[in-house]
Amino acid sequence: MAFCFPPLVIRDDSLRCFVKIGAGGFGQIYRAKHTKWGMDVAIKLLLYKDGSTSSIQREANLMFQGGNPNVIRIFGLYEGRVGEPQLPLQSGLVMELMPKGSVAGLLQTLAAPPPWPLAFRMAHQIGLGMNFLHHLSPPLLHLDLKPSNVLLNDSLDAKITDFGLSRVARSVSKGAREKDEDEGGTLSYMPPEALQDVNYKASRASDVYSYGVLLWSIITAKEPYDGKPSSLVRFRIPHGDRPDVTLIDCSQTEGLEDLLKIMKRCWDQDANKRPTFLDCVNVTEKIFELHQRGLSDAVRDVLKQLEGDICSSLRSVQISRKPQNEVRPPVVSCVTGSLPKQETAAGYTNTVKKEPSPCPAAMTPPRTTQRQTSTPGGVYINMSNVVGVQLGNNNYMNIVQKPRQRHRTAPSSVNTSENAQKKP
Structure with a gap:
């Protein structure tokens, strides 16, 4: 070409x-x-x-x-x-x-299938992308279609990646391939003819089979044959075993039964009986049209869950409504020079010479656990022993843990009132 x-x-x-x-x-x-x-x-x-x-x-x-x-x-x-x-x-x-990651990451975060309008749009968009690749001249086969190879943009539109890399995969280090096979990842989406015939030649039907298993993963939010040894999966697929369809309740929503039918056709044991991707998109288009009106709400709800997942991982952060007219107790402090910078876990790397504290012992506040407080928009956030916090999407930060050192303006030591009474 x-x-x-x-x-x-x-x-x-x-x-x-x-x-x-x-x-x-x-x-x-x-x-x-x-x-x-x-x-x-x-x-x-x-x-x-x-x-x-x-x-x-x-x-x-x-x-x-x-x-x-x-x-x-x-x-x-x-x-x-x-x-x-x-x-x-x-x-x-x-x-x-693609800032929203992969379909695999989305399913893991939600721990449940996406809302039906979004799930049906994903099924339709993936079929459209694969149909496009198969109609290139010459046809471009994917040969590794699975949830981690379908990425999502800010609107959760699905786009296929890693297409055309099948031959590159054979040059990847042996250790990486063995790890993937041991985990049963790609193996779970491989057609039976690839596992039973040493003279197997990939075809369009190979991708169609993988698409059928991918549809099952989307509407169940599960990994096929999860927890089963790869050796058993490799043996049983050529004998007709497929992902468990009893997990799918077709009465849940309109169109799900039609999707289940095309899914079973896609993973037919006989490659010649599998539909083309054009056949698939003709079915998924009609199913998606039944639910298209609820798509905006479905996307908005999922995006909120993705954003909320960031905050839920910050277990040491407590956020509460700031009381109005709050009266804070007076803070006892002493002057140690110019106003010090905030002491954090990162600390300073310069050496500080210790000097006697200019503050009387009685005026020195007791040592407490490090605590940071801010007041954004009517709430206050207290964080204890936090190295760093990231909020929101499309941002990143690098945190380097360094030995904690006393700031140069801080007193060389802090005496509690009990220790102060013991001194003459």
């Missing part, structure tokens, strides 16, 4: 603020700011046995045929050291950033 122009090569001189945001079987994923475009991008580094880049360049030529709203957009090839000059030169892909 020829291109009228070579893929764009993006290097470190156009990028800044590298932050590692994930890792997988193919390699590591970084977030970075493109200084000339003024936008954040995702950089997927790929691991190779021999360190060559010829494989990724061949695959990128296929992936650049994008242009479908349900397929991740590839901006160019990456060559650089992810902002670390001491690292060796690495290669990868520069892609659009």
Whole structure:
């Protein structure tokens, strides 16, 4: 396949603020700011046995045929050291950033299926993206379709990623492949013919089978064959075992029964009897239209849950309504020089010479646990023993734990009233 122009090569001189945001079987994923475009991008580094880049360049030529709203957009090839000059030169892909993570991450966070309008839209969008890839010339097979390879944007629209990387996967280190297989991840979405025939050749039907299992994962929020040994899964799939459909109650909502029927057709034992993705989207489109009016509310509710999940992990943070006309007790303090900066766990690294405290013992407040208080918008937040707090989406911070040291303006020691009475 020829291109009228070579893929764009993006290097470190156009990028800044590298932050590692994930890792997988193919390699590591970084977030970075493109200084000339003024936008954040995702950089997927790929691991190779021999360190060559010829494989990724061949695959990128296929992936650049994008242009479908349900397929991740590839901006160019990456060559650089992810902002670390001491690292060796690495290669990868520069892609659009999907800030809401993957479908796998969403299902794990919700611990339940998404609201039906959103679940049916995901099913339809994934089918549209795969139908587009299969109608390229030549067809582009995915061969690793699963929840972690479907990403979500700010509106929770689904986009397929890691397509065209099937041959690259064979050059990934052996340890990474073995880890994925041991966990039963990709194996759970592989068609039976791939597990029973050493002369197996991938086809469009291979992706259709994976799509059927992916639909089951979305509407049950579960991992297929969860907890089962990979050796047993590998043995039983060719004998007709499939994910447990008894977990699906078709009476829950309109259209679910039709989705269950197309799902079972997708994972048919006979590859020739499986539908095409065009057949699938004709079904999912009608199902989604039944629930489209509730989509806005469903997306809003899920986004609220995703934002609330950030705060729920801060177990040491207590937030309560600030009482009106609150009278705070007077604070006893002593002057130790200029106003000190807030003492935190990060501390200061300079050496401080200890000097006698200029404050009388009776005026020195007792030592207490470190506590920070702020008053944003009518509430106050108390945090004890907190190294750092992140609130909201699309932001990040780096925390470096350092030995805690006394500020240079603080007294060299603090005497309790009991100790003070013992002194002559």
